[in-house]
Amino acid sequence: MSVTVRLPDGKATEVSGAQSAFETIAQVDPALAKASLVARMDSRLVDLSTVPREGSTIEPVTNGDPEALEVYRHSSAHLLAAAVLELFPGAKLGIGPALMNDPKGGFFYDFKRDEPFTPEDLASIEERMRALVKKNLPYRRIEMGKAEALERFSQDELKCHLIGEKGDAVASFYTLGDHFIDFCRGPHIPSAGRIRAFKLLSVAGAYWLGDEKGPPMQRIYGQSFFTREEMEDWLKQREEAEKRDHRRLGRELDLFSIQDEYGAGLVFWHPKGGLIRRAIEDFTRDELERRGYGLVFTPHIAQHSLWVKSGHANFYSDAMYAPMAIDEIEYQLKPMNCPFHIGIFAARQHSYRDLPIRLAELGTVYRYERSGVMHGLMRVRGFTQDDAHHFCTPEQARAEVLGCLEFALHVYRTFGFQYTVELSVRDPKNPAKYLGDDAMWSMAEENLALALEELALPYQRMEGEAAFYGPKIDIKVVDAIGRAWQLGTVQFDFNLPERFRIEYIGEDNRPHRPIMIHRALFGSLERFFGILVEHFAGAFPLWLAPVQVSVLPITEKQNDYAQRVREQLSGSRLRAEADLRGEKIGAKIRHAQLQKVPFMLVCGAREAESDTVAVRERHRGDLGAMRVDEFAARARSLVEARSLELNL
C-alpha cells in the first residue's frame, strides 16, 4: 500500500506499509508524528489511528493548525463526560461539541440526570478529569452498522434519536476509559494526556435539541487551551469583559437604571446617560437631514386593526402586548414603526417625481420578551429604534441601498467600530417560503449585491437566510475587544406595500407599487448605548462624555477661580463640573478618574494668578499648564470633529 505524506513545508513523500496515519507520518518525521493531534487524509480530518487508504494523502495536524483547537476542545468535552459518568453513573449523555470564539467557553456537554449538578460537583468533576489526564486514557473509535448501533443503544432514547437522524450506514462511537461511550463523528486526539490546560466554568440548564418541549438537560461549560498561558490570557480577557459590563458601568457612572418595582426590561435614562443619548440622536438627526430623510413622529398606540392589516397580529403576536379597549375599540401598543410610516406615505397621492421618499423616526416600540431573556440594555421590553423606510421605484433601489450602506459605515466609523457584512438571500430549495414574485426577488438581491460591490465591501452570502418578505443586508460591528454585535440592517419588504396597497403614479400615468426598503443603523438606541458603554469601557470620547471637563481646585482658596473657569467652559459649550469638596487634590483626581472624565483641570494658586489651568488627560496624565480660553477652543474642536482621541 502506498500513501503520500505532505508536511507543512509542502514537501511530499511516498510511504508504504504503514498501518495508521500516525505511522505514516512517523516514517517521514517521527517528532512531527508525536506532535500531531490528528491527521488530515485527503483534506478530511481523521484520527491518527486511522488506517490510510491506498493512494491517499496524509498531512499531520498539530497545535499550530487552526483546526486543531476545535478537535482538542471536542476531546476535552469527552474528557468531561467520561469524568461525569465515573462520578455519576446514572447520567445520560446529550451532545458535547466544541465552541470556538464563544465567551461562554470552549466546549460543553449536556447531561440528563434527575439531581442537579452543584458548583461543588464541578470541582470534583474537574479533579476526576485531571486524574484521567494523568492516566493518559486513549480515545478509541468504534464503528458499527446503524442497525447494530440502534440495537446496542436501545435503552438510550436520546442517542437513538441522534443515531437515527445523523448516522450513515456506519455509525461511529468513541470511548474514553471504562464508562464512557458516545455516538460521535470524531475525530479525536490520541489520548487524554495531551490535554494540558482546561477548566470547568459553569453549569446551566438547556433543552434537548434546544426544544422547549423536549427533556431538560444540564449543561456543563468548560474551556481548554493548548497551554496554561493561553488559558490564563483567556480568563484575564474574560475579567476585562466583566469590567466593561454595561450594567455595572451604568450604575457606577450613573447612566441608567432598570427598576424592578416599575417593570422588568424598561429603561430609565439618567441625566448622564441622557446626555450621551442626545449626543447620539443629534448626530443622527443631522445626518438624516443631510441625507434627504424626512423626520417624522408617530403615535405609540394605534387601532389593533392596523396590525391585523399589516399582518403582525398574525405572525408577530407573541411579541406584542395585549390590546387595550378604548371606547370599545381595541388599541395596540406598537411593536414596530413600519405601518405608521406607510400611513404617512399613503396619506396623500404620490407621483413618481416624489420618489424616493425617505421617512425616518426615532420610534419607541414595546415588545414582549419572555421573563428569562432580558439582559441589561441589550434585551429589553421598551426601546427606541432609529427606524427609516425608503419608498422608491425599482430603478432607484440600488442608489437607495447604496445610500443606506454609506450612511451606516459613516456612523460606525465615527464610533470607532470595525464591521462585517452579510447578504441574506432566498433559499432556492424552498421557494414556497417566500412572498412576492421571482423577478422582484432577483431585482432586490441583485441590487443589494451590486451596492456592496460598488462600495468594495467584502461580504458573506447567506443562502436561505432572507426573511419571508424580502432579502437583506446585515452589518455586524466589532467592538474594541473583538466582540461582534449585529447592528445595522437594510431590508427589502415586499409584504407591507402589498398589504397596504400603497401606490405612486408613474410616468405612464398608471399606479405602481413602490419598493419599500427598511433600514436601521443602531437597531435599538438602548442596545446600541449598552454596546457603546462596553466598547469604550465607559471612557467615552469627548463629544459623548456626559462630563467633559472636571475643574479641580487644589484648596478651597481656589474655589472661586474654579467656579469662574467652569462658567467660562460652559460658555464655550463644554460640559464642565467643579469639584469643590474639602478633599485633597489626589482624592479629587481619583474621583474624576473613576468617573472617566476626559479632562481634569487642576487649579492651584499659580494657575489662578495667570488665568491658566494644569490640564490632566484621563489616560495620559498631566499635560502641563494651558490658558483657559486656549483649552476651551481646543476641546471644542475635538468635540466638533467627534474625535475618538483626546489629543488637544
Add this chain to the structure above:
RNA sequence: GCCGGUGUAGCUCAGUUGGCAGAGCGACUGACUUGUAAUCAGUAGGUCAGGGGUUCAACUCCCUUCACCGGCUCCA
C-alpha cells in the same frame, strides 16, 4: 416560559446549630488648606426583595410571588 443560582445600608459583601442587624466604600457634618488615583474624626442610613406559614422567638426553616445572574442545538 424552562433549568440552576442569587436577593441583608446607595455600592461591595459578612452574619455560627433559629436568640439584640455588621464592616469597608459612598453620603452628610466638622476639622485640616493640601500640587496630580483615597486626610482625619464624627453622624445618619435597614419592613434582611414582597406576601404567607412553622415557632416562645425567623435574616436564618417551609410555601409562594417578584426581580436579578448564568444558560436554553456555531449539529452525533
